[in-house]
Structures are given as C-alpha cells and as structure tokens.
Amino acid sequence: MRIPPPGNMARIHLFEFEDQQAFPSFLRNYMTDFLQFLSNKTRLFHPILPLLAEAIRQSGSRQLIDLASGGGGGLLGLLDELRQKFPELRVLQTDYYPNRDAAAYLQQTRPDVDYLDVPVDARQVPTHLKGLRTLFLALHHFRPADARAILQNAIDARSGIAIFEGQEHSLPSLLAMFFSPVSVLLTTPFIRPFRLGRLVFTYLIPLVPLCVWWDGIVSSLRTYSVDEMRALIHSLDRHDTFSWHIGRIKSGPAAVLYLIGTAQESATQIQLI
Template identity: 55%
Template sequence: MKRKQLFEFEDQRWFPAFLRNYLSDFLQFISNQFDIYKKVTPLLAELVAKSENKTIIDLASGGGGGLFKLSKRLREEDPELKIVLTDYYPNLKAFEYIRKQDQTFTFERESVDARKVPAHLKGVRTQFLSLHHFTEEDAVQILQNAVDSQSPIALFESQERNVPSVLAMLFSPINVLLMTPFIKPFSVGRIFFTYILPLVPLFVMLDGILSALRTYTIPEMDELISRVNGHENFEWKVGRQKSGPAGILYLIGAPKP
C-alpha cells in the first residue's frame, strides 16, 4: 500500500479549534487508558538516561500525547525527569489538566513548530502519533533540526499503513461513543458534539483512516534519515515493537558519544 500525503481535517487552520481539541482529548485518553506505549518505555528511558538534560520536550502533543502513563515509569528511573508539552495548536485546557494531575508536566502556551523548535526548549524530543502528519520534506526538517541542535529524538506511531489499521478506524466511532463520558476534564460541548450532533465520532474515524494511509513504514523512515545532513553523527534505531494486537513503530536518534 503506497503512502499517500492526504490531508487530515484537524490539520487545517479553518477546522474549529474546539473540535480539534475534542479529537486530541480522545486520542490522549485512549493512549493512556490502554497504556499503548508501555512496551517502548525501555527505549525512551535509555534515551533519557544518556541525555545530560533530564527533560522531555514533547512535540505535537495534541491533548497530552502518550506520556501521561509513561511518565510514572520513567520517573522510577529518573525522579528528576521533567516533561514539557507543546503543539502547533496548543490544547491549553488539556495541558492545564495534566499539569494539575502530575507536577512532572509543564507546557508551552505559544505555538511550537516541530520543524523548528525554539532554542530554549532543550532536552529529549518526542512525538507520539504525529509523524504521519508531516510531508517527507517536513519530516526531514524535524530530524534535521534535532541533528543540528544535537537533541536526542524519539518518534512513535501506534498504527501502521495496512488494512487492519484502516479497518480498526472504521469501528472507532463505537469507541468514541463508549468512552466519551470518561474523558476529563468534563465538557458539555464534547457531549453535545458526540451524541447530539456526532461530529467527534465522524472526524475521529475520517482522520484515523487518513492517518493510517499517511503512516511511514520502516524503510521509509530509514530513507528520511538518509536525507538528513550529518545523520552519520547520530546513532539511529528504527523498528517495530509489539504492543498488544498492534505494533508501535519507532524512529530514535541520539548524538554519538
């Protein structure tokens, strides 16, 4: 199945911010409720351990990414760990809620572009379920910016470009309907646009299908790395980690000693 650089509704500037936030809230809830990134904890813990700066800069965090559940295990390895949430379209209500639940987290209020991370944000860079949003050129820029700033980087995708991933998204509206009452912070608007005017289930399904069709394969990730100037100065790991019925694709890079 050839990769297609299709657009997702939530990426568009015209897409209502409140709907974008409802979608990212749902993805954050699923990621942490089912702990889907549990199996990659050792990979991320190793990267943080090798870094002088015990801070994770999470890019394209959406509603908080997959780090809320992971953070507890990571802090067992390093109690001083700090995590900064960022996004091009910051979901501030979600960020503030996570901050109240866990003081490990802080966040950036201003928009942060993963292709050009501000110099003051120093640490291990992560992205969860977001690399597929970027074109090949933009994905190379993300890696290039990490190499140029000597910043370790770990990118994780919880889906693959295959038929099972697409089929799974066809049934995602059922999950939205079942789980929306448990998503916090509670929102009357989320209830309305899930059960009365069901735009949230619709766009979760549509963007989910489009996401699967945009996801990079392992060979394609290797190709992205090869296009980065100075990539030979980093140590790279690209692979797939089994996680429940699915797998987590990962691309990890760190400066050579």
C-alpha cells in the same frame, strides 16, 4: 500478486481535519483529548518504555520536550514508570495548536508536567527548549519534506529525538480505524476535563466521531513505514553524527513504530537497522 508486509505500503498523504488551520479549535481539542485518553488507558505505548528509557539515558538529558502534544499525548501514561528510573525527569509539552483546556487540566492533575501555551513548530524548535525531543502519534501529520525538517532540526541542535506511532499503513490498522467511532462513543463520558460540548458534538451532532473516523483512516494511510523512516534518515545532512534505532514492536493486537536518534558523543553506537 505479492501483498506487502504490514507497514510497508507506500504512504498516501490525504488531508486530515485536525491539521486544517480553519478547523474549529474546540473540535480539534476534543479529538486530541480522545487520542490521549485511549492511548493511555489501553497502555498502547507501554512496550516502548525500555526504548524511551534508554534514549533518555543516552541523550544525557533529564528533560523531555514533547512536540505535537495535543491533549497530552501518549507520553503521560509512561511518566510514572519513567520517573522510577529518572526521579529528576522534567517534562515540557508543546503543540503548534496548543490545547489550552488540556494544559489547564494538567496543571491541576499533573503539576509535574508543564504545557507551553504558545505555538511551537516541531520543524523549528526554539533553541532555548533543550532536552530529548519526543513525538507521539504525530510524525504522520507531516509530509516528507516537513518530516525531514523535524529530524534535521534535531540533528542541527544536537538534540536527541524519539518518535512513536501507534498505527501503521496496513489492513489491520485500517480496519481498527474504521471502527474508531465506536471507541469514541464508548469512552467520551470518561474523558477529562469534562466538557458539555464534548457530549453535544459526540452524541447529538456526531462531528467528533466522524472526524476521528476520517482522520484515523487517513493517519494509517499517511504513516511512514520502517523502510520509509530509514529513507528519511539517509536523506539528512550529517545523519551519521547520530545513532539511530528504527523498528516496529507489538503492542497487544496493534504495533508501535519507532524512530530514535541520539547524538553520538553522548551515546553508545546504535546501528541503523
């Protein structure tokens, strides 16, 4: 029996708690706060810095429109180094379910980052939000039709887009997610903003670690492989008017999958590989 290489197994779209409209917003916020904290403390996305910097340069924009930002997302840990290259860089974070506690905390700790406190649908970004669009740990939440809508909307708006996933559909990734409750238990006291409820629903009523465990495993099952991302691109109208860069890069024991597209008139040609 041939075992597929990492990330090449067909995705399975099971449900995640975080996606459910009826899911309590405070629990969703605790979960996205954890993801933001862990991805930045472990520097998960640090290896993609050159890719993102090149996408910013090629896009011709000095504003990032971060979609599905949750509690701040993986972008926050990259900003200081990005601003060394682009001092004028501006950042606007958005989400379909805005994490208003995280937004308020960012206003105090990162005044250089704005967080829009009204829902923004990544499939239909308002036309006045202009800049290079980014998604961290988010594409897997969308079924193929919705993922295509995100990409098609970027093409239609002539807006560059850079997508990064920190898990993949592979046995090592699934094993890491299986033990994710341990990370929740170890890191929760250090996550900011401090919330007493976060401690209650982590240690006394362990809903946060249980939901992170389930959603983490499902996230790996849902993640688009490099080949599946290529297929998404080839299914889009006018996809050839953009330059696309799709791949997988190591990040410590894990890997980051990426999909980057920029309009050709503002970019040197990147081959779809």
